[in-house]
Structure formats: C-alpha cells, structure tokens
Amino acid sequence: MAYGFDTLQIHAGARPDPATGARQVPIYQTTAYVFRDAEHAAALFNLQEVGYIYSRLTNPTVAALQERVATLEGGVGAVCCSSGHAAQIMALFPLMGPGLNVVVSTRLYGGSITQFSQTIKRFGWSATFVDIDDLDAISAAIDDNTRAIFCESIANPGGHIADLDAIAKLADSAGIPLIVDNTSATPYLCRPFEHGATLVVHSMTKYLTGNGTVTGGVVVDSGNFDWSASDKFPSLSAPEPAYHGLKFHETFGPLAFTFHGIAIGLRDLGMTLNPQAAHYTLMGIETLSLRMERHVQNAEQVAGWLESHPTIEAVTYAGLASSPYHDRVARICPKGAGGLFTIALKGGYDACIRFVDSLELFSHVANLGDTRSLVIHAASTTHRQLTPEQQTAAGAAPNVVRISIGIEDAEDIIADLDQALTKAHG
Numbered sequence: 090m091a092y093g094f095d096t097l098q099i100h101a102g103a104r105p106d107p108a109t110g111a112r113q114v115p116i117y118q119t120t121a122y123v124f125r126d127a128e129h130a131a132a133l134f135n136l137q138e139v140g141y142i143y144s145r146l147t148n149p150t151v152a153a154l155q156e157r158v159a160t161l162e163g164g165v166g167a168v169c170c171s172s173g174h175a176a177q178i179m180a181l182f183p184l185m186g187p188g189l190n191v192v193v194s195t196r197l198y199g200g201s202i203t204q205f206s207q208t209i210k211r212f213g214w215s216a217t218f219v220d221i222d223d224l225d226a227i228s229a230a231i232d233d234n235t236r237a238i239f240c241e242s243i244a245n246p247g248g249h250i251a252d253l254d255a256i257a258k259l260a261d262s263a264g265i266p267l268i269v270d271n272t273s274a275t276p277y278l279c280r281p282f283e284h285g286a287t288l289v290v291h292s293m294t295k296y297l298t299g300n301g302t303v304t305g306g307v308v309v310d311s312g313n314f315d316w317s318a319s320d321k322f323p324s325l326s327a328p329e330p331a332y333h334g335l336k337f338h339e340t341f342g343p344l345a346f347t348f349h350g351i352a353i354g355l356r357d358l359g360m361t362l363n364p365q366a367a368h369y370t371l372m373g374i375e376t377l378s379l380r381m382e383r384h385v386q387n388a389e390q391v392a393g394w395l396e397s398h399p400t401i402e403a404v405t406y407a408g409l410a411s412s413p414y415h416d417r418v419a420r421i422c423p424k425g426a427g428g429l430f431t432i433a434l435k436g437g438y439d440a441c442i443r444f445v446d447s448l449e450l451f452s453h454v455a456n457l458g459d460t461r462s463l464v465i466h467a468a469s470t471t472h473r474q475l476t477p478e479q480q481t482a483a484g485a486a487p488n489v490v491r492i493s494i495g496i497e498d499a500e501d502i503i504a505d506l507d508q509a510l511t512k513a514h515g
C-alpha cells in the first residue's frame with residue numbers, strides 16, 4: 090500500500106460494511122457469530138480458517154482497529170486489549186514463564202513500574218530495571234533467562250527519548266525481542282519497527298483515542314522475529330497442547346505472535362477490548378496526525394516559555410535545544426518530541442501542590458494525551474507507590490510536575506501556567 094500516513098489513519102482497516110454499505114465502521118455490538126455449518130465451526134476452532142467465533146477472541150469492529158493500528162505502525166498484525174496494562178501482560182505472556190525475566194527501563198510510566206516490579210512476580214516472572222541510556226548496564230542485565238527488553242520510546246513522564254536503534258542491537262545479539270511502549274509518541278511521531286523493535290504496545294487510552302473517552306490497549310507485531318531460532322520461545326515454536334500440537338510459528342509464520350495473542354492470550358486471559366471502545370478509538374485515530382502536530386507545536390512553544398520563567402528550575406522537553414535528548418529527536422521521532430514533559434519548580438513539593446491547585450484551564454487528572462491540557466503531580470499520585478529513588482529515576486521527583494499539553498490556543502495555556510506559577514510562588 091503506497092498511501093501516506095494521513096490517508097491510512099482514516100482508511101486502513103475500514104471498508105464499506107458488506108451487509109449495508111455503511112461507510113463508517115459499524116459498532117458490531119455482538120457476542121457470537123453463526124457458523125455456516127458444523128465443518129465451518131470445526132475449521133474455525135482448529136484455526137484452519139480465520140473468522141468470527143465469539144467476541145472474547147474476535148469482533149469485526151475490534152478487527153478494523155487492529156488492522157488500522159498495525160498498518161500505522163508498519164507491523165503485520167495487532168491484538169487489541171482492554172487497557173494499556175493488559176497489552177503489556179499480553180505482550181509478555183507468550184515470551185515469559187516461571188523463572189524468566191525481562192530487562193526494563195527505570196524511566197517508565199509509574200503504573201508500569203509497579204506492574205513490573207511487583208505484580209508480575211505472582212506469575213514467577215521478574216524484571217531487572219536499568220538506566221535505558223546505559224548500554225553496558227543493559228548488556229550486563231541480560232542473562233540466559235531474559236526473554237525481552239522493554240522501554241518507552243518517549244518516556245512518561247519526562248519525555249526522554251530512548252535510543253531505540255542501539256537498544257534493538259543489544260536485543261538482537263541476545264536473540265530476544267525489544268518491546269517498545271509507543272504510547273507517548275504514537276506512530277505519527279515514532280515508528281519503533283524502523284529502529285529494530287519487534288513488538289510495540291500502546292495505551293490507546295491516551296493519544297490514539299485522544300479525548301479521554303476510552304480505556305484500551307494494543308500489542309502490535311513487526312512480524313520480523315524468528316521465534317524458532319532458539320528454544321527460548323516454546324509457546325510460539327513448540328507444539329501447543331491446547332491446539333492438538335499446532336506450532337504457531339511454523340503454521341502462521343510472521344503472524345505467529347498475533348495468532349497466539351488471539352487464540353491463547355485473549356481466549357484464556359480474556360483482556361478483551363469492547364466494540365464500543367474500539368469505535369471511539371477508530372474515530373480518534375482519524376485525526377491523529379493533526380492532533381499530534383498541534384500537540385508538538387504547542388509543547389514547543391510552552392516548553393520554551395517555561396524554560397525562561399524565573400520560578401522554573403528545569404524543563405525536560407526533548408524538543409528544547411537545551412535537552413540532552415535533543416539530538417535524538419531528528420532520528421527517533423522526526424516529527425517532534427511529543428506533548429508530554431515535566432517541569433521542576435524551585436519552590437519544591439509545596440509549590441507544586443499550590444501550582445496544581447491554582448491551574449484553571451488545565452485539569453488535574455491521572456491521564457495524558459487528551460485534547461485538553463492536563464497536569465499531575467506524579468510524586469503524590471501516579472508515582473506514589475514508588476520509593477524516592479524510583480521516583481527520581483523515573484523522572485518524578487517530589488518537586489516535579491508532569492504536563493500534557495493539549496491542542497487549545499498556546500496563548501491560553503501559557504496564560505494559565507503563568508497565573509498558577511505566580512500563585513505557587515506568591
């Protein structure tokens with residue numbers, strides 16, 4: 090397909106409804122699908138034929154969204170899930186097992202740090218946290234039981250940009266996949282597969298839907314990983330007892346991970362996205378590039394203004410020439426460094442609390458990537474479960490406030506920040 094991004098964000102995965110000709114993807118608010126006959130049913134259940142059985146596994150509205158996101162990321166397939174966190178478990182599920190580990194960045198969304206440092210232990214999995222800019226530390230952390238490296242392209246909350254090419258090389262030489270959480274960047278700003286990533290996960294709750302109406306996630310597969318090159322990934326390369334000894338990689342080739350995600354992951358973990366949510370996300374993605382352009386344009390203007398404000402100690406936006414990550418923008422996210430960054434206030438924790446309480450246009454919420462400008466004091470909220478060391482490593486120290494720049498008029502955003510900073514330091 091030779092279409093450009095702006096065309097694909099509207100058309101990929103969507104075709105006139107075969108029954109009615111409806112131009113927009115209908116919401117198939119449906120659970121089960123009638124089999125043509127018993128033979129058809131058996132073929133579907135044996136994965137010999139692709140089709141709709143039951144909406145825990147597949148649904149036409151969700152399928153359209155899967156195709157759209159996979160296309161925008163340049164992948165071969167995608168599995169939608171009920172949240173970004175569900176997508177992270179779904180991405181790791183075929184790779185991991187008791188005693189196995191994943192090497193993850195210290196600079197992750199706070200909820201992901203908790204998921205990886207605490208909750209996955211219940212499955213017998215573990216995570217080794219490393220500074221993702223320290224390539225030697227990544228190499229040192231990889232051992233025989235490591236099954237993936239996980240990082241964010243543009244990190245929440247700090248907006249730090251990971252050197253995906255260099256990290257992918259390390260993953261490659263270890264024979265393991267690099268999984269990139271591309272939530273803050275979106276495929277419009279960053280395409281991790283072009284930098285060697287194997288899998289991409291998203292919280293679609295954020296920019297993809299874009300307006301705070303949905304909780305959803307997705308795992309996208311590049312189709313580029315050879316799951317049979319070693320015996321590290323038996324879920325994908327070895328016979329699957331629940332499908333009469335079928336081998337996913339041998340049978341489905343580059344679509345092995347996607348088929349496994351649907352046929353085993355959604356079937357047995359049940360973290361399914363509902364069709365209504367898929368519909369809202371399809372709507373949102375139609376304007377993704379336009380919104381991201383404005384998010385970036387506003388963020389550049391606001392970050393520049395904040396940087397020279399006397400009450401501000403630091404602004405982490407990678408789009409600023411002063412950022413140590415500025416060099417990576419052109420290579421990793423050439424259309425801009427996103428709309429998310431943090432500011433450190435000279436007045437410390439108390440000034441942050443007064444600042445957040447004084448904002449009027451900004452909403453104080455645990456979300457990002459909305460059309461609206463949003464703010465949160467991470468240390469007292471999203472990153473509250475972390476130790477002070479983890480908070481600082483994650484870019485969420487007590488004097489730090491996370492800002493998600495919306496697509497309102499930049500002058501209005503700046504005026505609101507200005508009055509709140511004055512009150513915070515008054």
Ligand SMILES: *Cc1c(COP(=O)(O)O)cnc(C)c1O
Pocket residue numbers: 172173174175198200201241245270272273291292293294295304305306457
């Ligand atoms: C919000 C977020 C998640 C979790 O997504 P949910 O949809 O809230 O489960 C994961 N990663 C990043 C970068 C996020 O911002």
